[in-house]
Amino acid sequence: MxxxxxxxxxxxxxxxxxxxxxxxxxxxxxxxxxxxxxxVLNLGVEGQMLLGAxxxxxxxxxxxxxxxxxxxxxxxxxxxxLAMGFVTIQxxxxxxxxGIGFYLFGMGMSNLLFQKLIGVVENIDGFSAxxxxxxxxxxxxxxxxxxxxxxxxxxxxxxxxxxxVLNKTTLGLKIRAVGENPEAADSxxxxxxxxxxxxxxxxxxxxxxxxxxxxxxxxNVFQQNMTAGQGFIAVALVYFGSWRPFGILAGALLFSMVNxxxxxxxxxxxPIPSELAVMLPYILTILVLTxxxxxxxxxxxxxxxxxxxx
Amino acid sequence: xxxTIKLLSLLLITVLLVAGCxxxxxxxxxxxVSDQPLRVAIVTPSSMNDLAFSQSISxxxxxxxxxxxxxxxxxxxxxxxxxxxxxxxxxxxYAQQGxxxxxxxxSQYGSSVQEIAPDFPNTVFAWGTTVDTFxxxxxxxxxxxxxxxxxxxxxxxxLLTETKVIGVVGxxxxxxxxxxxxxxxxxxxxxxxxxxxxxxxxxxxSDVALAAEAATTHLSAGADVLTGSAQMVIGAIxxxxxxxxxxxxTQADQTSFAPDVVVASQVYHxxxxxREIFAL
Numbered sequence: 001m002x003x004x005x006x007x008x009x010x011x012x013x014x015x016x017x018x019x020x021x022x023x024x025x026x027x028x029x030x031x032x033x034x035x036x037x038x039x040v041l042n043l044g045v046e047g048q049m050l051l052g053a054x055x056x057x058x059x060x061x062x063x064x065x066x067x068x069x070x071x072x073x074x075x076x077x078x079x080x081x082l083a084m085g086f087v088t089i090q091x092x093x094x095x096x097x098x099g100i101g102f103y104l105f106g107m108g109m110s111n112l113l114f115q116k117l118i119g120v121v122e123n124i125d126g127f128s129a130x131x132x133x134x135x136x137x138x139x140x141x142x143x144x145x146x147x148x149x150x151x152x153x154x155x156x157x158x159x160x161x162x163x164x165v166l167n168k169t170t171l172g173l174k175i176r177a178v179g180e181n182p183e184a185a186d187s188x189x190x191x192x193x194x195x196x197x198x199x200x201x202x203x204x205x206x207x208x209x210x211x212x213x214x215x216x217x218x219x220n221v222f223q224q225n226m227t228a229g230q231g232f233i234a235v236a237l238v239y240f241g242s243w244r245p246f247g248i249l250a251g252a253l254l255f256s257m258v259n260x261x262x263x264x265x266x267x268x269x270x271p272i273p274s275e276l277a278v279m280l281p282y283i284l285t286i287l288v289l290t291x292x293x294x295x296x297x298x299x300x301x302x303x304x305x306x307x308x309x310x
Numbered sequence: 311x312x313x314t315i316k317l318l319s320l321l322l323i324t325v326l327l328v329a330g331c332x333x334x335x336x337x338x339x340x341x342x343v344s345d346q347p348l349r350v351a352i353v354t355p356s357s358m359n360d361l362a363f364s365q366s367i368s369x370x371x372x373x374x375x376x377x378x379x380x381x382x383x384x385x386x387x388x389x390x391x392x393x394x395x396x397x398x399x400x401x402x403x404y405a406q407q408g409x410x411x412x413x414x415x416x417s418q419y420g421s422s423v424q425e426i427a428p429d430f431p432n433t434v435f436a437w438g439t440t441v442d443t444f445x446x447x448x449x450x451x452x453x454x455x456x457x458x459x460x461x462x463x464x465x466x467x468x469l470l471t472e473t474k475v476i477g478v479v480g481x482x483x484x485x486x487x488x489x490x491x492x493x494x495x496x497x498x499x500x501x502x503x504x505x506x507x508x509x510x511x512x513x514x515x516s517d518v519a520l521a522a523e524a525a526t527t528h529l530s531a532g533a534d535v536l537t538g539s540a541q542m543v544i545g546a547i548x549x550x551x552x553x554x555x556x557x558x559x560t561q562a563d564q565t566s567f568a569p570d571v572v573v574a575s576q577v578y579h580x581x582x583x584x585r586e587i588f589a590l
Contacts, residue, residue, distance in 0.1 A: 013530045228517035263527045266510040278513030
């Protein structure tokens with residue numbers, strides 16, 4: 001039975017499922033990483049994802065325009081991010097509680113809007129798979145990597161881009177400085193509030209796109225609470241990846257592929273209780289977290305509000 | 311063409327079955343005659359239009375409202391109460407507001423009902439899907455025989471599959487989902503024991519993305535007929551639709567979501583048992 005897992009169909013299946021499942025995590029966790037690197041913990045990711053998912057879905061349902069849908073998701077995400085920024089940066093509310101508040105707001109609002117504006121679960125035509133010429137024809141690899149939809153490709157391109165911005169640009173330097181030692185950054189003329197507003201808004205936008213990647217690309221449907229805790233997993237993945245884009249990529253892929261693996265274990269009838277199979281990705285996450293927390297330390301100013309003296 | 315005819319005859323059988331069941335239902339007993347409408351409050355774990363579990367109770371209430379006539383039955387509801395503590399708060403608040411009957415529509419609400427019911431001896435509580443009334447005089451329990459309809463769906467699925475592989479996308483291995491799935495598997499085996507029924511439980515009632523991936527996994531493992539239970543299956547139905555694989559539904563009529571692939575749905579007619587509960 002176990003040896004059934006090592007066939008081409010299963011391995012291709014696991015990797016391509018893993019890539020699809022990882023897509024929303026990548027957007028949301030990379031966005032969350034920028035916020036945390038500048039010192040802001042946003043636990044509202046789940047709510048931002050749900051609102052983004054709803055808005056993108058609604059726009060496709062009404063206009064059939066995928067471009068408008070993504071723009072709308074970006075707009076809503078930016079608003080949610082700005083609001084989170086206003087509450088935590090301007091008003092200096094406790095970040096954890098504010099984030100939970102925004103989670104509940106996003107969930108409630110997406111429910112309400114869905115009930116009032118749509119009401120029934122309907123399928124839409126979302127982003128379809130794009131086969132990249134030549135690369136898509138490579139046996140096995142083409143099937144896994146180069147026959148996905150546009151939002152999947154963009155999610156994976158986001159990782160090196162985020163790495164570049166964070167490590168090779170002045171903006172990235174400012175973000176890191178603000179997250180490590182806002183007083184020092186401030187004394188050197190960095191506008192701490194502005195940098196944090198930027199990262200939290202960017203985080204909102206990316207979380208919103210994460211939601212949209214579910215509702216208009218991977219599933220093409222909206223249902224209340226459809227993100228089912230993925231926003232919180234995304235926050236965990238930032239810790240898992242030690243606040244580094246490639247660490248997050250590794251974490252998202254590992255978590256998603258183990259999830260895909262447990263589905264195959266059940267499909268192939270390998271006698272492991274379903275409860276245990278379902279737990280696999282979480283057990284693994286906890287294991288890696290406990291092992292990695294000892295070495296990776298988060299940004300020093302994480303969750304600390306900054307107030308200019310004088 | 312042959313496939314279409316087969317499909318049509320199966321559909322006909324289902325319609326007859328449903329019609330048969332309706333006729334077999336006991337005659338309607340009118341609740342005690344009074345001018346006051348019966349006031350019912352419902353607490354559901356998902357939204358009332360989820361095409362699944364919560365929708366089934368919503369449809370039943372609407373049917374009963376029609377049946378009992380204008381002004382005889384009023385109901386309010388709190389939906390999306392997937393957090394059990396919130397549901398408990400809602401149940402208690404409905405009891406305090408003096409509703410006649412409170413329906414806690416979710417097997418996760420049992421302990422809440424057990425805790426709250428003794429404080430309101432004049433309020434009738436009903437919860438499902440279960441058979442446990444905690445030996446309390448004011449608590450009813452209801453359970454659908456979802457394995458029966460599951461068996462019928464299973465027989466039809468067995469007649470339709472060509473690859474001899476059928477995939478099942480389940481939520482958590484419990485309650486009416488487990489009943490349905492076990493019944494379904496038994497139905498398939500009754501036609502052809504050689505057919506491989508592969509069951510996945512994804513560990514969630516709401517994770518649409520994982521349900522979709524489970525369906526994709528079944529499809530790549532060779533399944534050509536799929537079924538599943540609970541509200542997150544819309545993700546799986548979407549994948550069945552893309553692949554042109556047949557889908558069998560349960561809890562509510564799922565045809566509207568993917569008319570081309572949904573062959574038949576087992577529909578929960580809670581009004582049959584609610585009639586009895588209301589009459590008591």
